[in-house]
Amino acid sequence: MQKKILIIGVGPVGLSTAIGFAHAGHELICYDIDKERIDALKNGIAPFYERDLQYTLSMHADKILFTDNLKEAFQDSNIFFICVGTPIGHNNSVDMTAIWNSIDIIAKNVKHDSTIVIKSTVPIGTNKKVVHYIDKLGLKYKIGVVSNPEFLAQGTSIQDTIKATRIVIGCNTPQLRELMLNIYDKFSGEKIVTTPESAELIKYESNCYLAMRVSFVNDLAHVCDLVGADVTSVLKGVTLDPRIGTRYFEPGLGYGGSCFPKDTICFHNQIQSEYGYEQELIEATIDINSRHVLRLCRKMMDNCGGSIMNKKVSVLGMSFKKDTDDVRNSLAVNIVSYLISNGAIVSVWDLKAMENAKKIFQDSVIYANSLDEAIAASDIIFIATDWNEIVDGPLDRFCNKSVYDGRNCFLNRKEEITFNYYYVGGTISEK
Numbered sequence: 001m002q003k004k005i006l007i008i009g010v011g012p013v014g015l016s017t018a019i020g021f022a023h024a025g026h027e028l029i030c031y032d033i034d035k036e037r038i039d040a041l042k043n044g045i046a047p048f049y050e051r052d053l054q055y056t057l058s059m060h061a062d063k064i065l066f067t068d069n070l071k072e073a074f075q076d077s078n079i080f081f082i083c084v085g086t087p088i089g090h091n092n093s094v095d096m097t098a099i100w101n102s103i104d105i106i107a108k109n110v111k112h113d114s115t116i117v118i119k120s121t122v123p124i125g126t127n128k129k130v131v132h133y134i135d136k137l138g139l140k141y142k143i144g145v146v147s148n149p150e151f152l153a154q155g156t157s158i159q160d161t162i163k164a165t166r167i168v169i170g171c172n173t174p175q176l177r178e179l180m181l182n183i184y185d186k187f188s189g190e191k192i193v194t195t196p197e198s199a200e201l202i203k204y205e206s207n208c209y210l211a212m213r214v215s216f217v218n219d220l221a222h223v224c225d226l227v228g229a230d231v232t233s234v235l236k237g238v239t240l241d242p243r244i245g246t247r248y249f250e251p252g253l254g255y256g257g258s259c260f261p262k263d264t265i266c267f268h269n270q271i272q273s274e275y276g277y278e279q280e281l282i283e284a285t286i287d288i289n290s291r292h293v294l295r296l297c298r299k300m301m302d303n304c305g306g307s308i309m310n311k312k313v314s315v316l317g318m319s320f321k322k323d324t325d326d327v328r329n330s331l332a333v334n335i336v337s338y339l340i341s342n343g344a345i346v347s348v349w350d351l352k353a354m355e356n357a358k359k360i361f362q363d364s365v366i367y368a369n370s371l372d373e374a375i376a377a378s379d380i381i382f383i384a385t386d387w388n389e390i391v392d393g394p395l396d397r398f399c400n401k402s403v404y405d406g407r408n409c410f411l412n413r414k415e416e417i418t419f420n421y422y423y424v425g426g427t428i429s430e431k
Contacts, residue, residue, distance in 0.1 A: 004029050005183070006077035008102050010037060010066070012050065012157055012326070013119060013150050014083030015057075020161030022060035024186040029065045031073035041066040049325035049352040052158040074109040079183070081117045081148075088262045092269040094123050103130060106143075113142040115179060119150050121203055121263060123270050127170060127196030146171045146180055147196040149203035154257060155323030164189035170199025204267040208282050211260040213248040215288040221251035221425035222295065231425030232411050251424035253296075253384065253406040254289040256320040256331040261289075293331050296404045297338050299422055300380065303402070309343035312378035316371065317385020317407075318350035318357040325352040332384035333360060335406070339382075340364055349374035351387045372397065383407055395419075 005021055007014045010032040018030050032038050037047045044061055046054045067073050082102045089095030099120060106116060116134075118127060127147045134143050147170030152160045167189045169180045177193050184191060192202075217235070224231040231251060239246045255261065268282045301308055320330035327333060330353075339346050340361075347366040348357055354367060368374035371389055375381060375397050383390060386407035395416045402420040410417060414428065421428040 004077045005079045005081060006031060006073055007081050007083055008032075008073075008105070009082065009084035009098070009120070010034075010041065010047075011083065011085060012048070012154060013152060014081070015041075015046075015053070016050075016152055016157040016161045017081060017083055017119060017150065018064055019053075019056050019060055019158060020164075020187075021183075022063040023056070023162050024184075025063075026183070027063050029067060029073050029077050031067055031070070033068060035068045038066050038068045050157060051155055051323040056158050070105065070109055074111060078110075078112040078114040079117065079179075080106050080114060081119050083119045083150075085258075086120045086122055086262075087258075088266055092265050093273075094121075094262075094266045094270075096122065096126075099126070103133065107134065107137055107139060110139065110141050110143065115144045115146060115176065117146045117148045117180070119148050121149060121207075121259070122147075122200060123266070124197055124200045124204070126200060144171070144173065144176045144179075145196070146176050147199035148180065149199060151203070151206060154326055155321055162187075166190045166192055168199045168202050169193045170196035172196065204263055207260055207263040208267060208285065210248045211255050211264050211289070212281060212285045214252070214255045214260075215285040215292070217249045217251055218254060218292045218424065219288050222292070224425045225427075231408075231423075251408055253331040253335070253424070254292045256329045256334075257326065258320075258328040261329050293334050294338055296382070296406055296422060296424065297335060300382070300402075300404050301342070303422075304380075307343070308339065308380075311344050311380060312347070313339050313344045313380045313382060314347040314349065314368070314374045314378035315339070315382045315384050316349055316374060316390055317383060317387060318348055319353040319385050322351075322385055322387045325350075325356055327353050327356045327360065330384075331406070333357075335382060335384050336361065336365060345378075347374050347377040350385065351389060375401070380404070383409055 005026055005028045007018045007028060007030045010030045018028050021028055040047045044058060046057050084098035084102055086099060087095050099122060127145050131145050149168055164187055167184050167187055171177055181191060221231050224234055238244055239249055264282055264286050268279050271277050271279055304311060315332060315336050318327055318332045319325055336346055336348060347368050349368040349371055350357060368377060379401055381401050381403045383405045386409050391409045398419045405423045408423045417428050420430045
């Protein structure tokens with residue numbers, strides 16, 4: 001008999017998954033070892049910023065029990081969704097510590113025949129290893145294992161869950177197939193039922209392809225800059241081909257965050273080390289991204305005569321993308337670190353990620369209290385995150401400034417630009 005779903009790990013993936021299931025009518029339990037996070041959730045407070053998160057959490061809080069107590073978590077559940085972090089670890093492999101800790105917790109506390117659903121991004125073959133590990137434990141309860149990767153983009157993860165484009169289910173028995181299709185019955189996305197290895201591979205290949213598009217378009221923008229082509233026209237001419245399109249095909253600083261950098265590196269490493277195959281396209285994607293990040297900073301350095309020592313520079317945006325406060329692998333952090341290391345006096349501003357930025361930079365930068373204060377503080381402005389407050393705001397506040405735009409925020413407003421504007425793919429000189 002199906003009991004409540006237990007979500008293990010209440011980070012961005014776990015919490016979005018829980019809200020999505022609650023929206024579909026399921027009752028859930030969410031367990032995490034982070035007591036501070038659980039206490040906030042018990043009080044109806046989202047522990048991190050994500051667009052729509054607080055609102056949807058409030059809407060569905062009556063269907064979700066949050067706990068850091070194992071007895072409470074396992075007393076009425078027999079479907080366990082593992083949503084813990086899998087960061088990059090030693091030798092560019094996935095750190096599986098949290099996954100195996102979760103498996104051990106389940107094995108020690110399970111009270112019924114149950115199903116483990118691995119939603120975290122894990123190496124190919126993990127499902128098979130978990131099945132083998134559980135078999136060796138000799139538990140008295142039967143435990144099935146399913147691969148069910150997430151395809152969420154931070155900033156839109158709530159809608160990506162509720163209105164999923166596809167739901168990938170990797171399992172080896174008709175019973176597990178029926179169970180998972182029943183759980184996802186009210187989700188409109190297409191259901192793809194396949195083998196666990198295929199499900200694990202779908203996740204990696206999806207992220208690697210998107211990362212490749214980002215690297216490709218940034219390489220294209222660099223070529224535009226070199227030859228003097230108009231990047232806007234070139235992109236329009238290319239993307240009008242319906243086979244190409246515009247998604248993940250806009251020049252910027254590169255890809256960052258907690259997923260693309262880790263997944264490209266770890267997947268490339270696994271296939272190379274375990275199968276002896278060099279995925280040259282993924283390797284090139286990683287290499288282009290790493291070389292591209294600081295191009296605008298180096299242009300700034302050149303424009304300042306080879307030195308930015310004691311130059312005042314304001315960096316607008318700290319989160320790795322808008323609509324989130326996540327600064328993990330944020331390229332804005334790379335930018336600020338580069339500026340500091342080269343002697344610049346750096347001010348920073350972000351709509352939501354200032355507290356997270358302070359944990360990284362402490363007293364090595366100046367923290368502006370507002371966007372206007374950050375702009376006024378410096379003659380050089382670097383746009384690292386395309387918050388709407390920047391994109392849609394007045395451009396006259398940048399008068400007499402040199403603006404380095406890592407997100408190409410103002411290319412559709414060229415006629416309004418009266419300042420030195422350096423963007424990914426070109427330059428507009430002060431009028």
